[in-house]
Amino acid sequence: MASLEIRALTKKFGDVTVLDHIGLVIQDGEFLVLVGPSGCGKSTLLNIIAGLESETCGEILIDGRAVNDVHPKDRDIAMVFQSYALYPNMTVRKNITFGLKVRNTPGPKIEEMLAAVSDLLKIGSLLDRKPAQLSGGQRQRVAMGRALVRDPSIFLFDEPLSNLDAKLRVEMRTEIKKLHHRLGTTIVYVTHDQTEAMNLATRIAVLHQGRIQQLGAPQHLYDHPDNLFVAGFIGSPAMNLLPGSLSSSDGGLYFRPGDGEDLIRVDHYPFREAPADGAPVVFGIRPECVTLPREVEGQARFEVELVAEAVETNGFDKHVAFAYGASELIGRLPAKAGLVAGQPMRVGFDLSGISIFDRRSERRL
Amino acid sequence: MSAILHDRFINRMTLGRWVLFAVLGLFVLYYLTPFYVMTITSLKSLDEIRDGAFMGLPQSVTFDAWGKAWNTACVGIQCDGLKGYFWNSVRMAIPAVLISTLIGAINGYALTKWRFPGANLIFALMLFGCFIPFQVVIMPMARLLGLMGLAGSIPGLVLVHVVYGIGFTTLFFRNFFITVPDELVKAATMDGAGFMTIFWRILLPISLPTVVVTVIWQFTQIWNDFLFGVSFSAGGGQPITVALNNIVNSSTGVKEYNLDMAAAIIAGLPTLLVYVVAGRYFVRGLTAGSVKG
Numbered sequence: 001m002a003s004l005e006i007r008a009l010t011k012k013f014g015d016v017t018v019l020d021h022i023g024l025v026i027q028d029g030e031f032l033v034l035v036g037p038s039g040c041g042k043s044t045l046l047n048i049i050a051g052l053e054s055e056t057c058g059e060i061l062i063d064g065r066a067v068n069d070v071h072p073k074d075r076d077i078a079m080v081f082q083s084y085a086l087y088p089n090m091t092v093r094k095n096i097t098f099g100l101k102v103r104n105t106p107g108p109k110i111e112e113m114l115a116a117v118s119d120l121l122k123i124g125s126l127l128d129r130k131p132a133q134l135s136g137g138q139r140q141r142v143a144m145g146r147a148l149v150r151d152p153s154i155f156l157f158d159e160p161l162s163n164l165d166a167k168l169r170v171e172m173r174t175e176i177k178k179l180h181h182r183l184g185t186t187i188v189y190v191t192h193d194q195t196e197a198m199n200l201a202t203r204i205a206v207l208h209q210g211r212i213q214q215l216g217a218p219q220h221l222y223d224h225p226d227n228l229f230v231a232g233f234i235g236s237p238a239m240n241l242l243p244g245s246l247s248s249s250d251g252g253l254y255f256r257p258g259d260g261e262d263l264i265r266v267d268h269y270p271f272r273e274a275p276a277d278g279a280p281v282v283f284g285i286r287p288e289c290v291t292l293p294r295e296v297e298g299q300a301r302f303e304v305e306l307v308a309e310a311v312e313t314n315g316f317d318k319h320v321a322f323a324y325g326a327s328e329l330i331g332r333l334p335a336k337a338g339l340v341a342g343q344p345m346r347v348g349f350d351l352s353g354i355s356i357f358d359r360r361s362e363r364r365l
Numbered sequence: 366m367s368a369i370l371h372d373r374f375i376n377r378m379t380l381g382r383w384v385l386f387a388v389l390g391l392f393v394l395y396y397l398t399p400f401y402v403m404t405i406t407s408l409k410s411l412d413e414i415r416d417g418a419f420m421g422l423p424q425s426v427t428f429d430a431w432g433k434a435w436n437t438a439c440v441g442i443q444c445d446g447l448k449g450y451f452w453n454s455v456r457m458a459i460p461a462v463l464i465s466t467l468i469g470a471i472n473g474y475a476l477t478k479w480r481f482p483g484a485n486l487i488f489a490l491m492l493f494g495c496f497i498p499f500q501v502v503i504m505p506m507a508r509l510l511g512l513m514g515l516a517g518s519i520p521g522l523v524l525v526h527v528v529y530g531i532g533f534t535t536l537f538f539r540n541f542f543i544t545v546p547d548e549l550v551k552a553a554t555m556d557g558a559g560f561m562t563i564f565w566r567i568l569l570p571i572s573l574p575t576v577v578v579t580v581i582w583q584f585t586q587i588w589n590d591f592l593f594g595v596s597f598s599a600g601g602g603q604p605i606t607v608a609l610n611n612i613v614n615s616s617t618g619v620k621e622y623n624l625d626m627a628a629a630i631i632a633g634l635p636t637l638l639v640y641v642v643a644g645r646y647f648v649r650g651l652t653a654g655s656v657k658g
Binding site: 047072073079081082083085086089090099103 | 551553554566571
């Protein structure tokens, strides 16, 4: 077990800056998920932590010791790859013990560690098979076994579930979560799937254009996204983002959607600094806060008549697309709500959990 | 309904198969006829050959010509048969094939998995080496071998064939290793394996079909080579191709067709054997990587 610190890490490929002054402190035993769209540099960051790629500048510290010049094999890190990267010519047994043999671990010790790992991952019956004879889920387990067997102080996962089908992915997600609880090892996990990130992480770092957009607990990122990118990236369906402006009248502060006459009261919103009157903003509201008026509790509410344009049924609720001025607004309504596409209906906004962003800087106000 | 479809399918297949087999059979005949004539001629006595039944089976089978070709045929003024030259070729071909294949494998591995600045340029130059005609390198090669003290020796020939073969072997292995995911090497690096451990324990074992292709290719090239053999060896140190030429092209005495045929078959047998033993890997290796597994 170990802590990991990354200081002002920058990586350039020629003129392209892939990672730009990344700073991260990962505590011992933490499950940190790096999430972001393809090409945001998250895999590169993971490879640099592993030592498989070199940084342009910056520092990586494991337990306070700089490891920039330490060879990958001596960093006490194990990694699980997206393609699993099992050695095709070796049996499962040899795949798992390869790292131990290369490090000259004594034979009895190897057997003992192999037995422990195959018990833990329930792969005892597969030990004499070759990777080609395994299913996707089994390969995934073996790949984790190969990482686990060395008992490293840090685990790196590079999109380990993206090659599995949806059902298996959910299963393995739970397994990984359990494994983390059991072993308590520090984990850095890369994914482009925000649901996976939300489910697994103790903290999430959202990466975009080579920078960390926000770092925090999953719920905090969901409730208080720092900027428009994070607001749009975390959550499914995505947060509704309405452009408009702030205006104060009658002693109250209101949001006015860009092309509408509606005034949505936002007095209660904890502005980080006092906003200017008429400031151009983006108003963010989660789909679950757009629902039937009777579902909205509390004072911070707003009601409006909207036309449902499309309805998607999920079983436990319905996702409804409303036309609101020039924007589209997604709402989550109870499964039993009787509504007809094309018909106007009353819709309530729960304003207790809204986010407001500056339209120019795209930052949270 | 499905039974009818099934029957039609079978019928069409059968008709198509007949045509296919007929065409293939024709090709087989076309290719095997010379070999057939060589074989039966080598088993006839010289008298029978003079009687003129060119395609007919021998009236009495005799291995005299084979024995003579191996033991007592005259190559130039030496009358010790082909055996010494056969072993010359073995001593030249085996090390040359193994060394060039191994170097090609390491080159291909380094060029794809440990990319360094200029790797593409080096590969391009090696590829260029494949297209240089033999004749162009003979003079400089002769000079170099002389300077190295390897002129006219079998190690000299081994060196020539290794150098000339590296371009091809590197190409084969590079094209295979480029299809192997880099993550495999990364995983092994994390596991603690170094450059050579990864090569010996993982990449070389999975490239077995490519090894077979390369060995067949190199063996055929080197065993059958005449030009380098005739240029860089002398007297008793010549490879079998040169000796065969010297037997067949001798212009004195009676033309012993049965002896010539036996000698030619002896000279060709090893490559034939390599194809028969490893042939099925050959096609598999040539197409490896072109189809996703």
